[in-house]
Amino acid sequence: MKTVRLDATRLLAEAEELAALLVDTVDGGASVGFLAPLDTADAVAWWRERAGAVAAGRLAVWVAHDGHRPAGTVGLALPDKPNSRHRAEVVKLMVRRDARGRGLGRGLLATAEAAAGACGVTLLHLDTETGSPAERLYRSAGWTRAGVIPDYAADPHGVLRPTTLYYKHVGAARSAG
Incomplete structure (x- = not known):
């Protein structure tokens, strides 16, 4: 499967296909910020809104294609504050x-980790629904559990669920000067 980093133009061109991936993810029960059923038009609009940040x-976005449609995606949100x-x-x-x-999820995660390290990022963080299959992926990929926040986000069915925070050191350590 080929994984590519999307620029804003390509993200806009693939917004409908990416929306289908997002709808499938939400329909499958993953807590990625949306409630089910997710309207395809809303998913397309959400992806299109990401183009400015890209x-x-x-925001960096990678997509893995399985033929002509996206099989998976991952993003890396980069802060704009000096500290x-x-x-x-x-x-x-x-x-x-x-x-x-x-192994697609693991490959996408490794892509984001490598890209972060290559651009000088030394610390990554993420959150995921406690008890989700994603937690096993993050732990097995060397991420460290930082803690759990109860009732942090609603799952696709609107039920408040705890969220686990993870972090991982990547790239070369830099000293503050």
Whole structure:
């Protein structure tokens, strides 16, 4: 499967296909910030709204294609404040339900980690629904559990669920000067 980093133009061109991936992820029960059922038009609009952040360099998005449609995606949100340029957040790691179990999520995560390290980021963080399959992925990929926040986010059915925070050191350590 080929993984590519999207620029803003390509993100806009693929917004409908990415929306189908997002809808599939939410329909599959993943807590990625949306309630089910997620309207496709709303998912397309959400992806299109990301184009500005991609163009500005505040968000990097990679997509893995399975033929001509996205099988998975991951994002890296980069802060714009001077005191936080050493860190980034892994966001919206999603794999289409029929593409799961083949290492795609792990590959996308590794892509984001490597890209973060290459651009000088030394600390990554993320959050995920406590008890979700994603937790096993993060732990097995060397991420450290920082703690749990109860009732942090609603799952796709609107039920408040706890969220686990994770972090991982990547790249070369830099000293504050």
